[in-house]
Amino acid sequence: MAKEIIELIVNGDRYEVAVEPWRTLAEVLREDLNLTGTKIGCNQGDCGACTVLMEGRSVSSCLTLAAEAHQREIVTIEGLAQGPEDLHPLQEAFVEHGAVQCGYCTPGMILSAKHLLDHNPTPSEQEIRQGLSGNLCRCTGYSKIVEAIGAAAAKMAPAGEGE
């Protein structure tokens, strides 16, 4: 079947890409747009390594057809830092708290955390753990990740709400 031209809005940039209908958003982000921060782990929606935001909500990009993302706003891990020296508060907190070991799960973890904080800026520890329930990490035991997200939330919260 012929490729179809789709338009993706990724991290604010518009891309026109010719894709075969069976290609997933994760594949197109990595292979066509060279945005390899998005990882493919289990490739069946269990591990969360491929998590990106679509229209502000977290999705498994391995279970989303690229065609279904046509004209949708996508945010990947590459879209969070303002510059090489200007990390997003979540990224800073992950570094400061040692929440990154091998790093494979990190982009997905951070985007799930961003989804959580965008909808709930002051989550409890329980809510943070629930927010990460679709992301697996095989190195850290999660504690450092949960701490980092709590710290980032406190830093990002409007004045008066943080610690």
Next chain:
Amino acid sequence: MLLPRFEYHQPASLDEAVEVLGQYAGEAAVLAGGTDLLVNMKHQAMAPSHLVSLAGVEGLDQASADGGRVTVGPLMSAAVLAQSEFIAANAGALALGAAVLGSPQVRTRATVGGNVCNARPAADMSVPLLALGARAVLTGPDGQRQVDLEEFFVGPGQTVRAPGELLSALEMDAPAPGTGWGYQKLGLRKALEISLVNVAAALSLEDDGKTIKAARVALGAVAPTPILAPGAAEVLVGQAAGGDVFKAAGQKAAADAKPIDDHRGSAWYRREMVAVLTARALNQAWARAQGQ
């Protein structure tokens, strides 16, 4: 694991969707959220040569109330249903089930229509919909028909939906004043879980705020399809709500269950848990019914 090849169709209206589906009936699958379908295709458990996406059909992702009837669009996602105040007020059991389905990422994409059409015995949105007395509206080449959800499910993964038909809406009666809902899910872990047993309950009280006017209890993962527990409803109606009658209803529900032994749990354990979860779901429903 790559997806097998297929042709992709994105009709712009319900009529067009039915037409495309009719054209390839038998070889086509309907793509809603894709969280089950695409996994099955990657595992090569299914290999439809055509996918008919509903993403371009307007109006399927809305809920509304009209003349005593509540309509839920099949493309509404679990995330939207879980957070919707309208659903919480008019079909609360569905919001409770949607909130605990899969993971946040799955909830963004998974739709209620997909959950119903996939007909898994433990489906987190189908079991609540049974307790709500929902009806499936099927649109096909010969027009529309309505099927009560208890007749819609035939077996695991099997429904009465014909290959050329689309689930175009889910409908139910608007809740009577003094109605509350409960949903209890038991799994081996707290997230991304397929239930060992799940129970949904709907309870309506008389004006006295005590006597049970109507009750429906639905059970998941204890039969080839989500099922109603008519025995439980029978012992509830006309009685004063409370712990003892809820326990009795739990025993009846356990008798209505037809569980099997499998890798998630034994039939004996499931039956015991049906009794416990039914009483809990009824307590939860009672608290909400009194709160109105």
